[in-house]
Amino acid sequence: MPRKPQDENTPSKESVRARSPTMADIARLAGVSASTVSRSLAGLPEISEETRIRVERAAQEAGYKINRHARSLRLQRSAILLVLIPDLANQNYSDLLMNIDRAAFELGYGIMIGHTNVDLERPDRLADELFTGGIDGILLTSGYCPARIRSRIENGSRLPVVRTMSPTEAGSGIASVQIDEVEAAADVVRHLIANGHRRIAHLAGPMTELVSQLRRDGWRRALAEAGLPEGQDLLLPGGFHLEDGKAVARRLIAAGTLPDAIFCGNDESAFGLMTELKRSGVRIPNDIAVAGFDDLTFSQVFDPPLTTVRLPRREMAEASVLYLKQMIEGGASLEDQIVPHELIIRESSGPGSPHRDRS
Template identity: 30%
Template sequence: MSKTKKDVTIYDIAAQLDISVATVSRALRDDPVVSDKTKKRVFELAEKNGYQANQFARSLRQQHTNTIGVIIPRLNSYFMATVIAGIENVANQAGYNLIISQSSESAEREGINVRTMFNNRVDGLLVSLSYLTSNLEPFEKFAKKNIPVIFFDRTPESSSFTNIRINNVQAGYEATKHLLSQGRRRIAHVTISSTQSIYKERFLGYAMALAEFGIPLDKSLIYLADLSMESGTDAAKHLLSLPTRPDAVFVVNDNCAAGLVIGLKAKGIRVPEDIAVVGFNDDPVSRIVEPNLTSIHYPGHQMGELAARSLINHLTGAGDIMLTQTILLRSDLVIRQSSGVPVPSR
């Protein structure tokens, strides 16, 4: 096995140029205190020798890593991909690296990831919580060391951290109200049994809209799924087995809604004529399933950019910025065929 060549260090460069490592170090970081002549010599030799700074030595000394940790539940949704793209945009621009890891919707795995990020001394953390996270204890370490943590989308119910999300109550309200305004009165709700407030809030919006129309909440119309496509199909079966069928369903997630639509159609139910459906997230799947899904759209890319930008501001910003804040992004109902409104075909 061929011997790996040693890396070239600033010591090598200093020796070859017969100057001190300090000057080399400064030259490489373009410190104005170094003369242009010397800089040029250093740059050229560094380039020639393929010098690469050793990040560990640097991090060890500087006590920061220029790295941002990102922890998300799953990599496989279009929405998350969009958010991450937004984060990357901003982070790369500002010279930060990203470490991404997924909790796979497990609170335990999430805890491990948080710990790993902590050990790797990320400068800050961007997190969207798993379904099952119930305590924020793993994040306390960050708070204690004054390392900023920002939650986005699936944010904790209450905490001393910054949150970036949409108004889920309102979104749930709008989705439900839309169905009500279509004349639907028996509206089911498919959601997940989760500690995540985001789903509780959507439910709350749903309940509020019903209340506004004087419709009592019917527990039998609430179906708890895991929000997979398959669980949507199961939800369809369940809802159809009810003594009195619903005439509409509000699902908290498009994938699941798509499964639901497929399940309904398989049983000969017409969507939206017999049962109208509204989803959530405006995933591309909403434009593939037939009929296309009415859904709640909200800006993932922007959310990612905002989260990253806020974090980096915390990191570089002067002044006391550890204060709690919640940033609310706007969400919109996108009306398509599944909710029973005639949409002009293009």
């Protein structure tokens, strides 16, 4: 719906806040008609998403209190999304959750949190409320999916469930919003190759997790493209935690030989690896280059700052909440949405010393 131009009679936000705002005030602030404001605040489907968001922002700025409970009763929905999070202490998930909460509010939803690493009984019980009307949809942020939800999907049910940030297997029946994990990992390794590194190892995450398998595949893809060896000694079993990186570093030091570079499956394991290497007198990137995956806050201030893939947490949150809303309202087909990733180049992946043997 085209936006109506504002004129000199449009009230300022401050003047509207000074009294009880009316729908006519909100209409003038948003540049739409009063009837559009009424239909938008009622949650009626004929209003476009862009217009509805603009109207709600104008209402909030004017101090108009939107009765979301009354609207959800009219629509016979709870207006609540369940977000299943494995680890709230992990910055990836805390940042994602913050962006999900903001995106959900913008679209007229509240969120409920199920912490799956603490106790599966409670989040599974919360997920059951999808069948009783207590929640409208579920956002998965890891490979975990409650048994009853998974069972119904495997039996052909179409449920409003979206997985984000964590990859999902093809044919799983679960819609997803994610990055291309394989290509993102390959981009890191291509960068290391462009910096002159030839023996490039991969500190892998747990191979029981799909994300670890995909990042390993990206490492292999880039090596194959460049005609470089993927020797068995270059695939380093590890994990996603600090201690995993430290353990791999100790094994390398004990073996007495270092690869030119190591691509770590995530930033946290890279921090552990780099800490232990530096403790043993190894210089980064002079003696060995290191790169990670995630772009956690500390990646830019670590010594040296870490080259990594930036996960687009805000974009994934916004896209997944919007996608879930469309599924709830019956207007979305089952598909995977790919959000662009970004390679962040910092000092840790530099070319190293010119005397290093690269044969």
